[in-house]
Amino acid sequence: MNKYTGIFPALVTPYKSNGKINEESLQKIINLNLDKGVKGFYIGGSTAEAFLLSMDERKYILDIVAQECKGKCTLISHIGSIGTEHAVELGKYSEALGYDAISSVAPFYYKFSFEEIKNYYFDIVNNVNLPMIIYNFPAFSGVTFNMSNIKEFMNDERFIGIKHTSYDLYQLEQMLKIDERLTVFNGHDEVFLGALAMGAKSAIGSTFNFMSEKFIKIDKLFKEGNISEAQEVQAKANEIIDALIKVGVNQGVKYALEIQGIECNGSRRPFRSLTEDDKKLLEKILE
Template sequence: MNAEYHGIYAALVTPYTSEGKVDYKELQKLVNYLIEKGLDGFYVNGSTAEAFLLSEEERNNIIKAVVEANAGRKKVICHVGAISTDQAIGYAKNAEKCGADAVSAISPFYYKFSEQEIIQYYQDIMSATGLPMFIYNFPNFSGFSLTEEILEKLKQNKNLIGVKFTSSDMFLLEQIKTLHPELVVWNGFDEMLSAGLIMGADGGIGSTYNCMPELAHKVYDAFVSGDIAKTHKFQEKLNQVIKVICKYGVFASVKEILEMDGFAFHGVRRPFAPMTEEGKRELQKIYKEVIVPNR
């Protein structure tokens, strides 16, 4: 089962209508576009999707729309994380009902939950469905960092399949993969994709892969072929764009670039700030100089 999960997955952004509602048709258009561009799968309702700015109904309808558009062609992982265990279980059951291949969850945040409470949260979600689970390790946002000891306890549940590793602690990534080679480990920070792959990651899940699918896959393909110099070269190109994207807001920037390819996303939800005119100009420039030539 684990060998099925590898490559480059887009952490899907959420398109909106001009009235600020989720645009499910545009989302399905994006799914088809990214499959045509060669991506290997999708991570749905994660940080990139502005998940915690979406209603329960929207999150449930988004996974339904993605699975429908994907039509079994690629793997679909649904993020179900929430502060409330019951809410997370509800998302997981809906994902299973809709036909997602796996679920993932950020650790419960805001309140300083104990290690045992976090372990129980994951055990409860994993026991609620038959779907495989990817632990979402994102200490910068959640305030909780996965450890080898915690992973060892979570492995007692047969549904644990791997980790989405959004951290710069490459030593921990390597240790997880070395000590638990049967687990799938996803690199989370796009700007460190090549580093993650070298340290043992099976692939990458990222925001910027929505708007640079070809370039991200070139990093992965070069690594798989054993050409580290070329891997580094493509990572440098990727990072030229990521530097500008981070300057003007990741989600707004990714959507702005996709609009250059004919999509209509209508920005981000408040309190995220809309794209500035200066940002649009700089993104247009990097789009022409780096993204288009590397397709």
């Protein structure tokens, strides 16, 4: 079976009360999910607050995960940065640690041309000997890839897939037609079942940190042809996701882990802290 097929939590970054990275909590999150049967992890992405971390902190997280997993699962390192040199540095570090693949969001903020974005990705794969998964997140990056753009990457075998964090399931289906060797990861947890119906076989998600079992079950039910029950599980997951959106997804996911006994201590500023009402809402829905 393809080692990129299945459920991949996009790992959060838990903190200690002093704001430092909490190694013990990260280890607990990893093992909690390995016990549930996830295929691997997506490390250092949006959910990890990558752009609020220093280079040393991003490397430290890669160290922790590599050491804890020790060949037990597939590891994808998100190395995305606005600067090519920083991305290459993280890519080489991931390669040295034995990661399976790297991933990167497109460089953002400056409204780079497609030629500049293309150069960014090819500069990385020309300097790092790991396969690349493009992170397509138009709502946050401000970069929208059309099918012609995507094919320019996917014609090169060093590009093995796309993390598609978009509600455009038509585009997801079109991506799957480019080449059967490619993996398209669904990136919006709330439309996971829809993505399966369009042909996806993999997903990377924030809420998988604390409820990956729901998505593993949806996948199983879909494969068995039990669509109505799969819809029920997706609907239950979406009730929780709706509450997370109301309070802030990053902070909410971490509080859900706190409820499960894993210290996370919220998200870094400028993310706001959860109010008592926010916490009560999550506690109620998570019952």
